[in-house]
Amino acid sequence: MSTLRMTFVVALSTLLSNVAWAANPLNFGSDILTADPSGHVWQDGRMYLYTSHDENCQLDFWMKDWHVFSSDDLINWVDHGAVLSVDQLSWADNYAWAPDAGYKNGKYYFVFPAGTGHKDRANPEKSTKWMGIGIAESDSPTGPFVDVIGAPLWREPYANDPSLFIDDDGQAYLYFHGKGFDYYVIKMADDMRSTEGDFIKMDMGGYEPKMEGPWVFKRNDIYYFTMPENNRELAYYTAPSPLGPWQYQGVFMESEHDSNNHHSIVQFKDDWILFYHRWLETPDANCDARKRQRHSAAEYIYFNDDGTIKKVNRTEHGVGQNLTKKISN
Template sequence: MLTFAKRHLWLASSVLGLTLAAPAIGSNPLDFGLLIDGKPIRTADPSAHVWPDGRLYLYTSHDEECQADFHMKDWHVFSTNDLVNWTAHGAALSVDDLSWADDYAWAPDAAYKNGKYYLVFPAGTGVKDRQNPEKSTKWMGIGIAESDSPTGPFTDVIDAPLWREPYANDPALFIDDDGKAYLYFHGIDFDYYVVEMADDMRSIRGDFKKMDMGGYEPKMEGPWVFKRNNLYYFTMPERNRVLTYYTATSPTGPWTYQGEFMAQEHQSNNHHSIVEYQGQWLLFYHRWLDSNNTACSKRQRHTAAEYLYFNDDGTIKPVVRTSQGLSKSTSE
């Protein structure tokens, strides 16, 4: 039987081609039980958080079925309290809600502060010409939206990006124990910078700070920062594919490179997040997989998850992709 939330979502969205399917057992890729035009929703770039209500929430980008490029229009929210059964809360924000962007609803993140929930997201305008880059007009910036609920809807209260230069996407928000909020991102010729958010989370405070990465700064995207046992971790898809990380004793560095913890797959990009839930660390990421229920003969992106373990010295143990995902035993 559908929960009240699922019945409500089904009634509200069925006219748009969205339906809810019966949830499956926990396995990879994750089955969120949401169908769009009869096919499972294609999600990527999962941002995982545990909020005061004790549930785990995932904020994802949404690939349109068989999309030719990354022309994406909205961000979705899913939640669980057992890592097996997921509630699909629908789209929390769309580029249709923005005045300053109309495309490229890419990797989001979220935060809780001041009694409100914040969705930080990239969006943009223009066209990217992959064959003739000099003809590209594409621009992307980072916005922030607010809600009283972790599932939205979120409102773009500043009605503008946080900044227009540098060109930026893939934001990651980290709020430290002292309440200070730090924003990390991928920028064109502007990687490994951080900026502090203002207390009201509606603007940035001060200038961008170039972090000390210990002399190693490979091409990257999709950073994710978390804290464990007073040690900060700056994780990222190195060269957009291999998950690697640095550690530091401060959220702004200096950082020490620690190496790889998940190998690449299919020569395709990977975005991820890391969170502790009910005493167990988890890695959420996306995979490019063939599917029997697809309308095209190409790999599409699917959100997946694995358990994450640490060595006694705080380093991350290598993670192997599995078909069982979070349904397998937590023992190593």
């Protein structure tokens, strides 16, 4: 082996030995099952991850509370516990599904779906299930959050999977998945305790596939509307404003096990991070079975010069120290 090659091998080995990686799925220090991770970086520079909580052996996504975790390196996470439970709601008792969060007016806002009733999958006409979107407040990013209005933001249409985007001018927009009501958005009032005006049907450029939880963010003056297209693969649109008109750009992460996905995209320090959940075979002592369950995960996400998103593949190591940048530097 040449001296140059030997030097390169030694240097690479040293580099790899000093690179720390996160587990993928993310390691929260326990066997808690989480999904629908919503990532946010607040004033202290830490990453905060708001998630739904799958219970062992839960019946048909009957979920009861939401959790928050934080980290300053995406590797070591602090579990801050449950920030809100359906037991604290007067208008819902189930379906603590995908949440989101925002910061405005010196307060932290937690926007969440919850509901009542039962979904009869065998006889849909007998279903009594209803879901709405609530908003809670706290002086801390880790809660506890309080449902100060004691009601959903609206009762019709049936809605879940909220995404709260606050633009540079302070205007907050609420996107969601609605029953027969997808690709709508509504403005939040300045006090963040009610909506303002009517629902706005967005121009999606003529392409409106079946979708679930949207996530909207802004990068370099481009607005991104991202979603699980057909409730499976992650796809996106771009626009010059948070209301569109939107131009479809395609899929950036394929589906896994033909199962649903739910995600968020957020900048952390010099990197952009994609949080999502995976369905992985998981030992379940309570159920005495081994089945696929949801686990929060993360990947780096990269952009082309024109702002389009590069394809993202699932990895076993996920995120941590960015090895690509380490080598290039």
